Amino acid sequence: MHIHPSSPNSDLSLQSEESAAIKIQAGFRGYRVRKQLNHRTTHRNASARNGYHGSNSILRRQQRHQLAMSSQVQQDNSNLANSGRNQRDKNSSESDSNTVEDQCAIKIQAGVRGFLVRKKQKMATDAATKIQASFRGFEANVNVKVTLANDVNAINAIGLGFISFKHSL
Structure with a gap:
């Protein structure tokens, strides 16, 4: 059943769609970060077994990367909330949908x-x-x-x- 944009229920529908989209995308981002962390710990454990304990610079680089990833996830969530509110601005939504993850999320949402x-x-x-x-x-x-x-x-x-x-x- 299609809800016309001018109907009073359309705002509720848009909000529920936006919240569903945010949840799906947040879940995917969480999965991606967990996978990367798992890969890093596996790689680190393999290096430790081989006798290589790494230097402080590698550890600092990994910490910076993790910090950048977590801030990127937070920024993406805030951008999603803002773009959900400004959904009528198609130029911004088209520029945000350039990545493969965004395209996949769009297909899932559709x-x-x-x-x-x-x-x-x-x-x-x-x-x-x-x-x-x-x-x-x-x-x-x-x-x-x-x-x-x-x-x-x-x-x-x-x-x-x-x-x-x-x-x-």
């Missing part, structure tokens, strides 16, 4: 939106079918009652004619 639209449409169709079936049943019941009433009136008319014919004899 799939989720399509699923939700199809789900709402199915619910609306099922509700309309149920209403139509109820009305058709009601209409059939009324028609049966009318037909029975007409039949009873016809039988009564025939019966009254028969009774009046019997009394005239």
Whole structure:
């Protein structure tokens, strides 16, 4: 079921879509950071097993990189919130969607939106079918009652004619 942009429910729908998009993207970014950290610890453990303990400069470089990654994630989340509010500005959203991760997130969001639209449409169709079936049943019941009433009136008319014919004899 499509919600028109001017309807009062469109703001709620946009907010829920924005929050869903932010959650999906934050989840992906968290996964990416955890994967990178896991890769680093695995690499560090392998180096330690080989007798190489690394120097302080490598450790400082890794710490700077982790700090940069965490600040990048925070900045991306704030940018997403701001771009969600300014969604009508297509130029900024097109420039933000240059990375592969953003394109993947957009595809995931489009799939989720399509699923939700199809789900709402199915619910609306099922509700309309149920209403139509109820009305058709009601209409059939009324028609049966009318037909029975007409039949009873016809039988009564025939019966009254028969009774009046019997009394005239």
